[in-house]
Amino acid sequence: MTLEDELGLQKPVALLGHKALLSMCYTASRLRKKAGEFFRPFTLTDVQFNLMMLLKHQSGNKKGLSQVQLSNMMLVNRANITSLVDRMETAGLVARTPAPSDRRTNIIKLTTRGKKLLERVEPMYAREVEGIMAALKEPEQKKLIAMLEKIRSNIGDSNGKKKAPKT
Amino acid sequence: MTLEDELGLQKPVALLGHKALLSMCYTASRLRKKAGEFFRPFTLTDVQFNLMMLLKHQSGNKKGLSQVQLSNMMLVNRANITSLVDRMETAGLVARTPAPSDRRTNIIKLTTRGKKLLERVEPMYAREVEGIMAALKEPEQKKLIAMLEKIRSNIGDSNGKKKAPKT
DNA sequence: AGGCAACAATATACATACGAACAATATAAA
DNA sequence: TTTATATTGTTCGTATGTATATTGTTGCCT
Numbered sequence: 001m002t003l004e005d006e007l008g009l010q011k012p013v014a015l016l017g018h019k020a021l022l023s024m025c026y027t028a029s030r031l032r033k034k035a036g037e038f039f040r041p042f043t044l045t046d047v048q049f050n051l052m053m054l055l056k057h058q059s060g061n062k063k064g065l066s067q068v069q070l071s072n073m074m075l076v077n078r079a080n081i082t083s084l085v086d087r088m089e090t091a092g093l094v095a096r097t098p099a100p101s102d103r104r105t106n107i108i109k110l111t112t113r114g115k116k117l118l119e120r121v122e123p124m125y126a127r128e129v130e131g132i133m134a135a136l137k138e139p140e141q142k143k144l145i146a147m148l149e150k151i152r153s154n155i156g157d158s159n160g161k162k163k164a165p166k167t
Numbered sequence: 168m169t170l171e172d173e174l175g176l177q178k179p180v181a182l183l184g185h186k187a188l189l190s191m192c193y194t195a196s197r198l199r200k201k202a203g204e205f206f207r208p209f210t211l212t213d214v215q216f217n218l219m220m221l222l223k224h225q226s227g228n229k230k231g232l233s234q235v236q237l238s239n240m241m242l243v244n245r246a247n248i249t250s251l252v253d254r255m256e257t258a259g260l261v262a263r264t265p266a267p268s269d270r271r272t273n274i275i276k277l278t279t280r281g282k283k284l285l286e287r288v289e290p291m292y293a294r295e296v297e298g299i300m301a302a303l304k305e306p307e308q309k310k311l312i313a314m315l316e317k318i319r320s321n322i323g324d325s326n327g328k329k330k331a332p333k334t
Numbered sequence: 335a336g337g338c339a340a341c342a343a344t345a346t347a348c349a350t351a352c353g354a355a356c357a358a359t360a361t362a363a364a
Numbered sequence: 365t366t367t368a369t370a371t372t373g374t375t376c377g378t379a380t381g382t383a384t385a386t387t388g389t390t391g392c393c394t
Contacts, residue, residue, distance in 0.1 A: 027315045133188060
């Protein structure tokens with residue numbers, strides 16, 4: 001089933017590039033909705049799961065990440081992380097810790113409860129993802145990733161930091 | 168530059184499928200941010216532009232679409248359309264019209280002001296999109312679209328309507 | 335030291351998403 | 365025809381996203 005069939009689109013996607021862009025955004029939208037449904041029974045959102053995954057796998061020796069680090073990794077505004085961590089702290093999934101070297105900085109860490117929940121959900125979600133992506137064979141997935149990277153590199157940095165401020 | 172380099176991701180994307188999925192969502196996120204920057208000078212959002220494009224190009228003879236039709240085409244909850252149309256009505260871009268055959272239904276139409284704005288913005292946006300998607304050659308774009316469609320068809324319908332409620 | 339720019343987190347106002355519950359209307363079933 | 369069910373739009377509460385302004389902290393430069 002094509003995008004046109006699904007959405008009744010014809011003229012607005014006359015340009016191939018426009019169609020590709022729409023297709024990407026619609027696919028991402030559906031993926032996130034699917035993820036939302038998956039996580040709901042755990043009183044969790046895809047964003048919160050993503051944050052916990054970063055804390056578990058990306059926090060190096062320190063076992064924690066600052067809010068700015070999280071916002072960069074998640075490609076969202078710093079201001080977002082404040083309320084996100086607020087909610088997750090209330091839910092007992094993460095905790096703010098003062099950074100020893102810089103009093104401006106909060107180090108966000110997983111709580112025991114957060115770790116336990118992640119332990120349970122992570123393998124289930126991995127299976128869910130594999131099920132969805134099984135629509136593409138391995139080499140195709142690699143090609144998809146390569147193409148998406150090409151597009152991203154053509155957009156430039158997401159947080160407004162210009163890549164090469166010419167002159 | 169790879170996703171790992173940009174985001175410092177290593178372990179959470181150990182699974183190829185997971186990496187492909189993340190790459191898609193991050194790319195879409197950046198595309199939408201880029202679009203947001205583009206539309207801001209027009210006091211417009213990407214979502215509002217999208218809605219106007221649907222009204223202009225998809226509304227058939229009636230020259231208007233119901234809110235449920237819009238929500239289906241935009242893959243969002245119909246509750247969303249209420250406030251979206253509210254804002255756009257306030258901005259004078261669209262208008263609610265009673266449907267002649269069904270008193271439950273609003274037909275949303277572009278106002279003259281909306282049409283004029285679209286006339287001005289649409290060609291500029293088309294150039295913007297072409298610039299971004301020029302990262303991929305035509306056959307690559309087609310392949311990308313085909314792969315995304317495969318994934319979408321593996322997810323099922325977006326609005327909770329099950330495709331084949333087996334027995 | 336003292337001043338000043340950069341930075342981290344927060345606060346605010348807004349736009350967009352969701353699900354759930356509701357009233358009014360339309361339609362199918364009895 | 366009357367009753368049951370489905371659909372449309374709205375409202376509510378909540379989660380996420382943006383840009384912008386503010387506060388406190390750091391660090392650099394004179």
